[in-house]
Amino acid sequence: MQFILFVGANNTLAAEEVSVQIKKATQIYPNIYRFEMDSIDEAKKIADRLGCSIKLAVLLDGIHPDAKSVSKEIKAKNFSLTLLGKQENTNKLHQEVKDSLERGRFVIPKDEFGVSPVINKKHKIDEFFMDLDNDQVWQTIWVHNFQHWIRKDRHMPHIDPHAGMLPPKIARSMVNLVPLTPEGKTLVDPFCGSGRVLVEAAEIGYKIAGVDIIANQAQDTVENLAALNFSGKIEVLDATHLSDKFSNIDAIVTEPFLGKSKFRPDEIRYIVPGLEKLYLGCLKDWLRVLKPGGYVVMVFPWFNDGKKVYKTSEIIDGKLNLSYNHVKRGIFYSRPEADVKREIVVLQKK
Ligand SMILES: C[S@@+](CC[C@H](N)C(=O)[O-])C[C@H]1O[C@@H](n2cnc3c(N)ncnc32)[C@H](O)[C@@H]1O
Numbered sequence: 635m636q637f638i639l640f641v642g643a644n645n646t647l648a649a650e651e652v653s654v655q656i657k658k659a660t661q662i663y664p665n666i667y668r669f670e671m672d673s674i675d676e677a678k679k680i681a682d683r684l685g686c687s688i689k690l691a692v693l694l695d696g697i698h699p700d701a702k703s704v705s706k707e708i709k710a711k712n713f714s715l716t717l718l719g720k721q722e723n724t725n726k727l728h729q730e731v732k733d734s735l736e737r738g739r740f741v742i743p744k745d746e747f748g749v750s751p752v753i754n755k756k757h758k759i760d761e762f763f764m765d766l767d768n769d770q771v772w773q774t775i776w777v778h779n780f781q782h783w784i785r786k787d788r789h790m791p792h793i794d795p796h797a798g799m800l801p802p803k804i805a806r807s808m809v810n811l812v813p814l815t816p817e818g819k820t821l822v823d824p825f826c827g828s829g830r831v832l833v834e835a836a837e838i839g840y841k842i843a844g845v846d847i848i849a850n851q852a853q854d855t856v857e858n859l860a861a862l863n864f865s866g867k868i869e870v871l872d873a874t875h876l877s878d879k880f881s882n883i884d885a886i887v888t889e890p891f892l893g894k895s896k897f898r899p900d901e902i903r904y905i906v907p908g909l910e911k912l913y914l915g916c917l918k919d920w921l922r923v924l925k926p927g928g929y930v931v932m933v934f935p936w937f938n939d940g941k942k943v944y945k946t947s948e949i950i951d952g953k954l955n956l957s958y959n960h961v962k963r964g965i966f967y968s969r970p971e972a973d974v975k976r977e978i979v980v981l982q983k984k
Pocket of ligand 1: 797798824827872874892
C-alpha cells in the first residue's frame with residue numbers, strides 16, 4: 635500500500651529521521667514523503683513513532699481526483715479537499731463535491747497540509763488530497779496526538795523554559811536517529827536535565843538511564859518520568875565519568891551543556907575551548923560505556939562571533955576518528971535567527 639506522510643518543518647532533522655526509520659521513503663514535496671508499507675496498521679505505527687510526523691494519508695486505489703469519484707468516498711458529515719502539495723483555492727472543487735453529495739459540510743483547508751490536526755479530530759473530517767498530475771486521491775487516516783505532545787511540552791511536573799529544554803518532538807526525532815529497534819536496548823542521556831530525551835526514548839520502548847551533574851535536575855528527570863509511569867536508573871554524576879556507573883549501553887542520546895544561556899560575542903572565543911574539552915572528555919569516557927557498534931547522537935553548538943564560526947563538532951575530526959565512525963553530520967534543528975546553531979551528529983563506536 636502507498637502512503638504519504640506530512641512532517642513538521644524542522645530543517646534537516648525531519649528528513650534524517652524519516653530516512654532512518656522508513657525504508658525507501660521519497661520526498662515528493664517540501665515536508666511530504668511517500669512510502670510503501672504492507673498494512674495501514676504498520677504505517678500508523680511508524681507515524682506514531684516519529685517525532686516529525688503530523689499527518690498520514692493512504693492512496694485510494696482506483697479513485698480519480700474528480701468531484702464524482704471523491705464524493706462517493708465521503709462517509710462523515712464533514713469533508714475537506716486539498717490539492718496535494720499546492721496552496722491553490724479549492725472553493726469551486728468543494729462546491730462541486732458538495733453538489734454531487736447533496737449533503738454534508740465542507741471545511742476549507744488551511745494550507746497544502748490540509749486542515750489542522752486539531753480541526754480534523756474535533757470535526758471528524760473525511761479529508762482528501764487530490765493529485766491531478768498523477769490522477770490519484772489520498773485520504774487522511776491518522777493525525778498526530780497533539781494533546782499528548784502539548785502535555786509533554788507544557789504540563790509535566792518540572793518545566794523550566796529558561797533551561798533550554800528540548801521540544802519533545804525534537805527529542806523524539808533525535809532518539810529516532812539511532813538505527814536500532816528499541817526493545818531490550820538501553821539508552822542513556824548523560825546530560826539528562828529534566829528528562830526530555832529519556833521520556834521520548836521510554837515511550838518508544840527503550841530501557842532508559844540518565845545522569846546530570848546537578849542533583850535537582852536528576853530529581854526532575856525522575857519525577858517527569860514517573861508522571862508518565864516510566865522509570866530508570868538516574869544518578870547524579872559528571873557526564874565525563876559515566877563509565878564509573880554504566881557499561882554495555884546500546885545508545886547515548888543527548889543535548890549536552892551548551893554553555894551559559896546569555897553571553898557577549900567577545901566571550902565566545904573563551905567559552906568554546908571549555909565546551910570542547912567537556913565534549914572530548916565525554917566522548918573518550920563513553921567508549922568504555924558503549925557496546926561495540928553502539929551509537930551516540932549528540933548536539934554540538936556552533937557559535938558565531940561575527941569574525942568566525944566556531945563549530946564544536948570539529949573535535950571529532952581528531953584522534954577520536956580512530957574510535958568512532960561518523961554516521962551522520964550536519965543535521966540542524968535550530969531556527970536561523972537563533973544565537974547558537976545546533977548541529978546533531980551521529981557516531982558509532984567502532
Ligand atoms: C542543555 S541541558 C539538557 C536539557 C535536556 N535535554 C532537557 O531538555 O531537559 C544540559 C544539562 O546538563 C547538565 N550538566 C552540565 N554539565 C554537566 C556535566 N559535566 N555532566 C553532567 N551534566 C551536566 C546541566 O545541569 C543541565 O541539566
